[in-house]
Amino acid sequence: MPNRFAQCLTGHTGVLGVIGDPIAHSLSPAMHNAALQALDKDYIYVPFAVSPLHVQEAVAGVKALGIKGINVTIPHKVAVIDYLDEVDPVAQLIGAVNTISNQAGRLIGYNTDGYGFLRSLQEEAGRDPEGQKVVLLGAGGAARAVGFQLALSKIQSLVVANRTESRALALAAEIHEQTGCPTVGSGLDSLDSHLSAADILINTTSLGMYPQITTVPPVEIEHLPPTALVCDIVYNPxxxxxxQKAADSGRATLPGLGMLAYQGAAALELWLQVKAPIDVMKTALRMQLASQ
Ligand SMILES: NC(=O)c1ccc[n+]([C@@H]2O[C@H](COP(=O)([O-])OP(=O)(O)OC[C@H]3O[C@@H](n4cnc5c(N)ncnc54)[C@H](OP(=O)(O)O)[C@@H]3O)[C@@H](O)[C@H]2O)c1
Incomplete structure (x- = not known):
């Protein structure tokens, strides 16, 4: 098979990429390379499989090789922090970095996951977070990003509900302490009492994710107000x-693909100071998902 890049890679081509373990199923190369092509930028975005044993060397390599920026995915989002020159305040609150920008040899860490959700909420669902009562399902890495970002966006209140209740209580206390947003934690069993007042419900657990596509978080959709928005950050399927259940009940819905596209768009904008072609990125994600 001929090398697809033989005609287009030169000594001037800049490098971007993503580190993770595993990395083979990442959708980011397809999304970012489609964006770079649409922008006519002489850059390539490469997947790097990095074992947890080599995170420090991988980050040092970004500097040594002059890589312009990388995304960081599971399981390295926390570990990379120790090896950066600077960490953006929001990423510090979240305690995880998903984007590193190489700014003239200084590596600066950001977290664009929560921002990606916020942009998707505003642009795709048309919802302003200000004044909203939010119920967040989950207390893992994605819940931290979405929870802190919403707490910083003038929501009225936040409930963090998780299978392991102690993690929900700990995250809720941290969000309240760090942002001042009224936040409580709960187990999934005692969630029902919070649903009738919720404006926005967000699933950040992995329930429903491929291949467990018939699983669903234990939420009585009918107990939400008819005007509530139901969001799921799972993007596969x-x-x-x-x-589907929320849509069948007549409630507005927001699937997770938009968050994925907007977190990528924010990373691209940090690296190259360009306006990211969000529609191109969404189309590339849909095509990549359909082909997997
Ligand atoms: N759209 C996007 O851009 C985007 C970005 C990031 C992540 N995501 C998606 O978000 C999901 C979570 O990612 P993450 O990084 O936060 O993972 P994580 O840190 O491993 O957290 C997983 C969460 O799911 C809960 N959970 C797992 N299995 C469960 C079950 N059987 N019943 C009830 N709760 C269960 C866990 O509860 P316990 O604490 O009780 O274990 C925890 O709250 C994944 O599907 C991921 O693909 C999407």
Whole structure:
């Protein structure tokens, strides 16, 4: 098979990429290379499989090789922090970095996951977070990013509900302490009492994710107000069972693909100071998902 890049890679081509373990199923190379092509930028975005044993060397390599920026995915989002020159305040609050920008040899860490959700909420669902009562399912890495970002966006209140209640209580206390946003934690069993007042419900657990596509978070959709928005950050499948059930009940819905596209767009904008072609990125994600 001929090398697809033989005609287009030169000594001037800049490098971007993503580190993770595993990395083979990452959708980011397809999304970012489509964006770079649409922008006519002489850059390539490369997947790097990095074992947890080599995170420090991988980050040093970004500097040594003059790589312009990288995304960081599971399981390295926390570990990379120790090896950066600077960490953005929001990423510090979240305690995880998903984007590193190489600014003239200084590596600066950001977290664009929560921002990606916020942009998707505003642009795709048309919802302003200000004044909203939010119920967040989950207390893992994605819940931290979404929870802190919303707490910084003038929501009225936040409930963090998780299978392991102690993690929900700990995250809720941290968000309240760090942002001042009224936040409580709960187990999934005692969630029902919070649903009738919720404006926005967000699933950040992995329930419903491929291959467990018939699983669904234990939420009585009918107990939400009819005007509530139901969001699921799981993007594979592109419509989870939770999203289908919410749509069947007549409630507005927001699937997770938009968050993925907007977190990538924010990273690209940090690296190259360009306006990211969000529609191109969404189309590339849909095509990549359909082909997997
Ligand atoms: N759209 C996007 O851009 C985007 C970005 C990031 C992540 N995501 C998606 O978000 C999901 C979570 O990612 P993460 O990084 O936060 O993972 P994580 O840190 O491993 O957290 C997983 C969360 O799911 C809960 N959970 C797992 N299995 C469960 C079950 N059987 N019943 C109830 N709760 C269960 C865990 O609860 P316990 O604490 O009780 O274990 C925890 O709260 C994944 O599907 C990921 O693909 C999407």
């Amino acid at each position: 592109s419509e989870t069972l939770l999203i």
